[in-house]
Amino acid sequence: MKPALLLSALFLVVARAAPLPVDEALPLVGAAGHGHTYPGATVPFGFVQLSPDTRTEGWDACSGYHYSDSTIMGFSHTHLSGTGAADLGQVLIMPFTGGLDEGAGYKPLAAERFQSRFSHDDEKAQPGYYRVSLTSYSITAELTATAHAGMHRYAFPASEQGHLLVDLVHGINNPPTGADLKIENDHLVTGYRSSDGWARNKTVYFVIECSRAFESFGLEVDDKPLEPGLTEAKGKNVRCHLDYRTSAGQAIVLRVGLSPTSLEEARENLQTEIPTWDFDAIRESARAAWNENLARIRVDSSNPNIRQTFYSALYHTMTAPTLYDNADGSYRGTDNVVRSSGFHHYSTFSLWDTFRAEHPLLTLTEPERVNDFVRSLLAFYQESPDHVLPLWPLTSCDTECMIGYHAVPVIYDAYRKGFRGFDAELAYRAMCDTARSGRNWQDEYQKLGYVSAETGKGKQAASRTLEFAFDDWCIAQMARALGKTGDFESFIKRSQSYAATFDPATGFFRGRTARGSFREPFDPRAVSFDDFTEANAWQYAFSVPHDVPGMIKLYGGDQSFIRKLDQLFESDSDIGNYLIDVSGLVGQYSHGNEPCHHIAYLYALAGAQYKTAQRVRQIMLTQYDNTPEGLDGNDDCGQISAWYVWSAMGLYPVNPADGVYVIGSPLVEKATINLDPKYYAGGSFTIIAHGVSKQNGYVQSAKLNGQALNRPWITHEELVKGGTLVLDMGVLPNRSWGAEN
């Protein structure tokens, strides 16, 4: 036996490197089912979304990609994330090999012809980067993006017949109305594409630079080839192919600048943002931008599913609104005038969805953009012929989709939280003009005190009344803040209109005719657009976020209000006339659509926080995961995702504009919101959930900055001054915690 050395066992503390937020975010979450997300490359809030198109027809083509597909028709430069209506998919490029014609005669260069098979096993989607093997051609395609430009890298096999297709006909519910495509020289192609669609009358200009000169090319208009020698194609349906002799492993890189205003600006955007041929450098910039944005909320969880679900959701809250301008800030207004603005102009506001939780979240995670969001909405107001705030602006067009005037809460929430980078008086005028316009039954609402129900007209009368009332509450608050006392009185009165559409006999908000009676027949489960918006009476039964005590009174007090909430969740899920939007059902509650999003948090405001905790947990665990199936309905530009971001941290803005965050049931062990010191003095706010696990979901007690917290909410001011909220979590409900409000 050898003498033993006097040495204690060595305990090396190996710091476990936490994964970077950017590595936890999975763009493919939501790409199956009806999530309608796209997997391609973009930067936060970028104008360009360079992503594979696998289909262009049908509801599940809204983002151009569906996870169940097995072929790709090419990579186009603009896409919508999570919407229920389709558009964009502009300027498609597809690499392929082989001959161009089949049999006798000329065959048009349609993207459908050249689509390639692909497998999810050979596909990688990361924030700012997408790669896929186009197995039909043995080509590896990689994509990355900047705000106004896209970059492609295509690794071809050795081939005498390598090609790039540029297809300006292709689009997603976006038929071309005119185009130009010019071969400037052997490595430069420029042009524009005008189109109609959901957003009417839009044009995108582009320059495509190729790292290697093509050897030949072919242009086509209206499915007919142009004469050899001609270098410019103009017309409605324009395509071209660029031809290469390729050798294995030799990549062709493309950099593509886009602009909504001019070819010159497209060139400028490209030069400003992609001055290099180094694909990996641009990819790294996109990755760094994402990581910087995603790290604004740091969450700890030992459960990788939860971390990935969280960061995938946070990622998707940063895919809209999107820039609709040039790198220098010039943009095309809804009046078709190009302006230099001094701010960055955004569009793609899915306001009926995103006013609820996404815009309140962005006031914390993206404060540097909030003033520009508001300025962009106000520009729409100023430039629109009707002088109203837009409903659902996309490109420079208001699609006028959905109801309400929910630009109002977005603007008021920003103002309430101290954002002053816009003209408040102008904002207030915009609110009032919109609320008083005759556009969408606002006039009738003002006269009658509610929007009247009429069968078969799709008036969505009860929903309009409820949502107008909430928006009016926001205008009233804005009026008060600006010292307009008379207006405050007038709008606060309007904000009580919700009561006019409540039927105490059935205990539901209902469609009410102009003569005052409630519309018959009535079935609270029946989904229709008669009295409700993509919903039924159950799903709109709690749509008074601005006056919860008043709503509780309508239902007869806390206890019967709680019973009503219980019934919502405990009924079976028969919804009469099935509508695909009404998904994510828990009883009659529909999480896959937006009107229900605040409802589980209402228990807390009626003295039963533990019931909020239970339902919020159930929804997080059943309606989300870290797979392509991970969203239970259209993400709607990030609202479904924003619900999860808030809820997994343990908070939710029940009233999206009053700066109160109701406490639910955090899933993560710790969440730190890192506040931008340019906007908030507090540094950071941390929520710690002691003892939390999948099983431990009930708040036992809470401390805010070391002081006992008994109410089930905190204010925006408490949050942004920084500090720590500690929640002690347990497996059983503590019915007394948070019972006082």
Place this chain on the structure above:
Amino acid sequence: MKPALLLSALFLVVARAAPLPVDEALPLVGAAGHGHTYPGATVPFGFVQLSPDTRTEGWDACSGYHYSDSTIMGFSHTHLSGTGAADLGQVLIMPFTGGLDEGAGYKPLAAERFQSRFSHDDEKAQPGYYRVSLTSYSITAELTATAHAGMHRYAFPASEQGHLLVDLVHGINNPPTGADLKIENDHLVTGYRSSDGWARNKTVYFVIECSRAFESFGLEVDDKPLEPGLTEAKGKNVRCHLDYRTSAGQAIVLRVGLSPTSLEEARENLQTEIPTWDFDAIRESARAAWNENLARIRVDSSNPNIRQTFYSALYHTMTAPTLYDNADGSYRGTDNVVRSSGFHHYSTFSLWDTFRAEHPLLTLTEPERVNDFVRSLLAFYQESPDHVLPLWPLTSCDTECMIGYHAVPVIYDAYRKGFRGFDAELAYRAMCDTARSGRNWQDEYQKLGYVSAETGKGKQAASRTLEFAFDDWCIAQMARALGKTGDFESFIKRSQSYAATFDPATGFFRGRTARGSFREPFDPRAVSFDDFTEANAWQYAFSVPHDVPGMIKLYGGDQSFIRKLDQLFESDSDIGNYLIDVSGLVGQYSHGNEPCHHIAYLYALAGAQYKTAQRVRQIMLTQYDNTPEGLDGNDDCGQISAWYVWSAMGLYPVNPADGVYVIGSPLVEKATINLDPKYYAGGSFTIIAHGVSKQNGYVQSAKLNGQALNRPWITHEELVKGGTLVLDMGVLPNRSWGAEN
């Protein structure tokens, strides 16, 4: 422009290789929270479970490993999977480097002293294989196993002071009572370890062969070193170290044979099962064995979480019962006599748990073991002094844990399904003797018609009455099958005893005193061991799986029975006196403990299959995942896992012994049960869930082998004759499907 070749786009169909089942099974599922699984290496139903021990104290040490730990004290050879009581952890080996003594004087070689830090980032757990970096020593440890032997491979750094610790003191609730450790030569160590614990009076014999000769060694008894030169240590507390000079990358391989009967058999087991030093070959055999077993059910799902959760669950259903014998079939009986049996002897039967869904599953997935399971139980009966079937046999000891006599349903289910490899008359005698024994109030139950409630005695009276009644139903069926008409009458009458403990006034099964009144005070939420077993009256309110129509009648018919079920799930989760076993709460339903497991399926037997679908979905999605947090309570030797295996396929054996599988809501797109042709003629049975997704969970219609199926269940006979069950799944409930029974 070049002339284009006439060549159509090439569509290569790339077959996507489905992952192997063995690669989808994650042993770490359940290792966090209170799942109590272990991550180490074992083969299906093996005697050896070679796994890291991170703790030995406290409830969450039952498997020796908890995911929240960051240090490993060594690798011991026997472990329990998912139990709520601790034992085993025998024969610990730990590689380490450095000096042995600290400061002045001799320091005992306790495993605690030499524990190493580790990180989950450098840990890999696969069926049959475990690898971890012991970062305190820069040692990589790998483990694999056969049925009766373990294999270790330790890659040391270059060191003058490399050691292996063999610690026979270490155990998990398993204090040593005697041991022997002999240095046979410079590469062979043999011995035994006797111990007490949950299972009393057990001995394991072992031989440890080292691939490289050690240079020196040290033996220790009762924390004192043996004189140099002595080569055998005998006593209560025995340990040794083996010393090496190691060079980087040069691995030391150990092969360790174990036996419950003798050193000679340990040697035999090792020679039979690990005749090689090729670690990778043994690892590959273990992997192949697992893949063969796991592939007995093939499931398709595009959701990787679901596939992994499924195969992790299926894996865990194959970690118990475990062999308790030698490779040649000899074993140690509970009477301490070693016998050669002609069959493989199993122990570790967590019967109160596993009779419900795991044993019925094993009749399909492991038919070649079913006869031996029964023979092993009957051997216990024959060899036990009281001539009763065991309650919870572990090693050769009946721990007598939990209630009922649930060996009975396991045996009857096997008989009912046609297994004839045991003596049916003997089995029947064993059933009767156990049911009529005076051991656990069976005598009082027989006399009174129920077990009487007595405060503070832990009699679990209502639970016993209910579970005895079910077991008696099984005996009645066995009697009928054997033509014993009189006994049938007698036991079928006993099986109705459940009604005697039902209180119509409160609508609950309750503890009833010997005088006939119900015990007061009564709170259906209060968990105790007075009248119930690890549960409250709510959780036992539906414990009549053998007479569902009779139970429905007690509750006043289908509609009020359904309301009662609704109340169970919809109540809040306050359970009065908290007990940690009662986890996985959905209202008062507790999925983390076993008495509730069949309950969600009862709706289907009362005409509301859609409610079964809804609750089963909710439970699958909230109580399981593919992470260490993926089990919501003790796996209990695989019962929690078995529930998922059945449920994800869309079936469940509500009555564990009547061969009826109730249809719930499949999560997977397709499940094929590959039936062993030696036991079943049918080939395979496939369940196809058309249109299934996380959102589409309601059965719209069904076809069995092409014929419309309107009842919400199939029989064992229908399943094992092979065929296809097609379920059309939709997002909304179809209340009429399955409404007729």
